[in-house]
Amino acid sequence: MAANDGSDHVLLPEAGDVRGVPHHVACVMDGNGRWAAQRSLPRVEGHRAAETAVIDVIEAAHTAGVGWLSLYAFSTENWRRPAAEVDDLLRLVRRALRKHALSLHTRGIRCRFLGVTDPRIPPALARDIADLTTLTRDNRRMTLTVAFDHGGRRDIVEAARSLIRDGVPPEQVTEESFARRLPHPDMPEVDLVIRTSGEQRISNFMLWQVAYAEWVFPRVLWPDFRAGHFWECLETYRRRDRRFGGVQAPALTGKECR
Amino acid sequence: MSDAAPAGTDADPLGPGSMLHRLTHQTRWGLVATRAIVLEAAHPQIGAALITNSTFVAHPWRRLRNTVLSAQRMVDPDSEVRRREAARLNRLHARITGTDAENRPFNAADPEVRAWVVATLFESTVTMYRLSGESLDGPALDRLYAEFQAFLALMDPYGGKLPPTLREFWRYYTSVVEERLENTEAVHVILDRLFAQVPAPPLLRDRPAVWAAGRAIAGPTASAIIVASLPESLRARLGLAEVPGTRTLMHAACLSTSLATRLLPESWTRLDTVMTMLDPGYTPQRGGEALAGLRRGMAKAGALLRLITPGQETAAAGDSAVRSASRFFSEVLDQTGDGHLRWPDLAAMAREIATRLDLDTQDEDRLFAAFADWWRELQKELDTDGDGRITGGEYAAAAAAMAGPALIRIAEVLFDVTDTDDDQVIDARECRALFRTAFDQDPGGGDVGERLTRGEFVRRFLDFMAGRRHSGVYDQMFAQS
Structure with a gap:
């Protein structure tokens, strides 16, 4: 839990958000390459070091009572990276997935994947992804969505296509009906996005779902990101005044997440 | 008694x-x-x-x-x-x-x-x-x-x-x-x-x-x-x-x-139950709802077993989306498993499709005729020593010939007989009849549950048969069961 410093009065009236804990947190795990470059290591070492951060954040979110955690692991654009790096990354993902499958399951974490359509994904990894999804599908304590081979625009285009294919009249297309066509329609909107390494871009990540999200940009590189940083980000979020495009409020102040 | x-x-x-x-x-x-x-x-x-x-x-x-x-x-x-x-x-x-x-x-x-x-x-x-x-x-x-x-x-x-x-x-x-x-x-x-x-x-x-x-x-x-x-x-x-x-x-x-x-409880000794456990592709005729929970449990157990037992870390041949000609020959084409490709192998494929779709006489004849044409084409192209059968070596030497007109014809006939309502689209129900995917099982291939036009359906079939690409649903039909 975030340290209680007596500032509970700034809680925001969001469903599932009663204790100031965001219901849905998403992380853009940025900075692996720079982390490795700073140490004169090959880029793959940065990805390898990222595993510890991922597990730490999952554990922290689980403990804090976050209901939905989404991690941006691999974008549709990432396929353009050098083939050797992509291969290394895919191998690391598979190894980590197998290594942690049982502990995720015993913690009651439901694991899902967003994307995973490219035929370049090796069948063995696709099989493991399907197995992890199957194994954990009845868990309810927390839902972990791993955006893998994901592109926010592609999801939106796919949803539009399915509406057109089914001949839905234009006047019946609403934000709600559109959202139901997106992958994992039961996934709530994102409350907080954490993008590490100080980069301040959306990078085609869950475009529809982050419409009203708060963003924090800690400067720490992802492989160094730990539970403490995660809690600081939750604290930053707690201090924010979420307006959802409504009434003006005083400009944001207070300590930002590093 | x-x-x-x-x-x-x-x-x-x-x-x-x-x-x-x-x-x-x-x-x-x-x-x-x-x-x-x-x-x-x-x-x-x-x-x-x-x-x-x-x-x-x-x-x-x-x-x-x-x-x-x-x-x-x-x-x-x-x-x-x-x-x-x-x-x-x-x-x-x-x-x-x-x-x-x-x-x-x-x-x-x-x-x-x-x-x-x-x-x-x-x-x-x-x-x-x-x-x-x-x-x-x-x-x-x-x-x-x-x-x-x-x-x-x-x-x-x-x-x-x-x-x-x-x-x-x-x-x-x-x-x-x-x-x-x-x-x-x-x-x-x-x-x-x-x-x-x-x-x-x-x-x-x-x-x-x-x-x-x-x-x-x-x-x-x-x-x-x-x-x-x-x-x-x-x-x-x-x-x-x-x-x-x-x-x-x-x-x-x-x-x-x-x-x-x-x-034992009746549901345990039902043949459907055992079949469900052994073969996720099996759909019981009746009482499916009662088995759905069991299948769900079995699916989870199977998933866990695969995840916790040591996997092959290195990229084996099966790790690639495109399989080698020899693997495709032994896993898909050689249905009788005797090391040769002969008419009974192709007939077995036609039989499997006809069984799944419960085809009537006319459609079944069309399907077999299309497979027979393909067999003649294959024999002409690949049976270099003229012994009436095709060896793995003969196939590998000329695998490009696989996408001839006769194979496209099979895809079209398959589309026609699968498209039971003749709306020129394979909908989710028709897809399921062909690939027999039960309940909420995800075949992993992503092909089931989609609406496929004739062109897309033919393209995927050819991708599988000629391009030798892995496909969750076709692999399940011809290679795995």
């Missing part, structure tokens, strides 16, 4: 009240069917048909699933379902003809052959009851025999008949065993190769070591049990020695399946 003969269903010898209906839904039916197939294989005509045409050894799980489904359709409460299935079986058998190694003709639709198949099933049922300590009394035996006679009459209304009375049946049975059965290659293939090499059921496919370990113990045991239950004179002729102790083992096996049938 205990659960043998409830009265009052004489009007319908094959319906839900029949002994046969109950039996074909119980796990021990598997024991009956497996023993019967050994007796069938010893018949020279059936043995030859099995050796040259059957995918039984290469794809035993698919064969078991299709046999189970077929038997259940033959005793369906709806007589139209039974009639359709009988007609389908007739067409299927009519296509299985040829000559054996000694140039003797065989024909799976021969009335004598049909009668013998039903006779072995009846005799195996009686034997199984007897060995499990549930000997059927006179009226129950008569009734069971009448049901099997009705079974044969449904399949072959104008053809072969079983003798009118039970007394005459045993004389007929003994005379066939003594005079007609031979020491065929098929018997030994089943007893030696099938049990020793039976591939893992789909659930354990990714764990070959686990399966092989279990099979090393269970295979010879199953084989020995079946050998011990065969008529002694036949056993001598087949040169099969009875391993000491197997008679006891056989009693134990029959007894335990019988006890299980009586003592």
Whole structure:
């Protein structure tokens, strides 16, 4: 839990958000390459070091009572990276997935994947992804969505296509009906996005779902990101005044997440 | 006897009240069917048909699933379902003809052959009851025999008949065993190769070591049990020695399946349940909802098993989306598993599709004709030494020729027969009928549940057949089961 410093009065009236804990947190795990470059290591070492951060954040979110955690692991654009790096990354993902499958399951974490359509994904990894999804599908304590081979625009285009294919009249297309066509329609909107390494871009990540999200940009590189940083980000979020495009409020102040 | 003969269903010898209906839904039916197939294989005509045409050894799980489904359709409460299935079986058998190694003709639709198949099933049922300590009394035996006679009459209304009375049946049975059965290659293939090499059921496919370990113990045991239950004179002729102790083992096996049938909850000993556990592609005809929970649990157990047991970290050939020509040849094309591509291999593919879609005569003929055209095209292009069959080497040398016009024609015919409502789109329901994906199971290929236009459908089929790309659903249909 975030340290209680007596500032509970700034809680925001969001469903599932009663204790100031965001219901849905998403992380853009940025900075692996720079982390490795700073140490004169090959880029793959940065990805390898990222595993510890991922597990730490999952554990922290689980403990804090976050209901939905989404991690941006691999974008549709990432396929353009050098083939050797992509291969290394895919191998690391598979190894980590197998290594942690049982502990995720015993913690009651439901694991899902967003994307995973490219035929370049090796069948063995696709099989493991399907197995992890199957194994954990009845868990309810927390839902972990791993955006893998994901592109926010592609999801939106796919949803539009399915509406057109089914001949839905234009006047019946609403934000709600559109959202139901997106992958994992039961996934709530994102409350907080954490993008590490100080980069301040959306990078085609869950475009529809982050419409009203708060963003924090800690400067720490992802492989160094730990539970403490995660809690600081939750604290930053707690201090924010979420307006959802409504009434003006005083400009944001207070300590930002590093 | 205990659960043998409830009265009052004489009007319908094959319906839900029949002994046969109950039996074909119980796990021990598997024991009956497996023993019967050994007796069938010893018949020279059936043995030859099995050796040259059957995918039984290469794809035993698919064969078991299709046999189970077929038997259940033959005793369906709806007589139209039974009639359709009988007609389908007739067409299927009519296509299985040829000559054996000694140039003797065989024909799976021969009335004598049909009668013998039903006779072995009846005799195996009686034997199984007897060995499990549930000997059927006179009226129950008569009734069971009448049901099997009705079974044969449904399949072959104008053809072969079983003798009118039970007394005459045993004389007929003994005379066939003594005079007609031979020491065929098929018997030994089943007893030696099938049990020793039976591939893992789909659930354990990714764990070959686990399966092989279990099979090393269970295979010879199953084989020995079946050998011990065969008529002694036949056993001598087949040169099969009875391993000491197997008679006891056989009693134990029959007894335990019988006890299980009586003592365990009905849903556990249903054949559907076992099939569901072994083969995620199997869709029970009825009672699917009750099994969905079990399947869900089994799916999770299977997923866990695969995730926690050591996987192959290095990229094996199977790690690639495109498989090698030789793997495609052995996994997909060579359906009979004899190392060569011949017409029976392609016929097996057509048969599998026709069975899944429950095609009528006209559509089935179109499909077989399209596969036959493809076979002629392949022979012309690939059979370089002209021996009437294509080896893996001949195929690999000229794999590019696979996407000829005849293959495109198959894709189009497949589209037409799958598109049952003729709206030029394969919708989710039609997709499921073809790929038989049950409940909420995700086949992983992403092909099921989509709407496919003709162009897209043809493209994917060609991708799989000619491009040799992996496809969750086509792999499940042709390669894995």
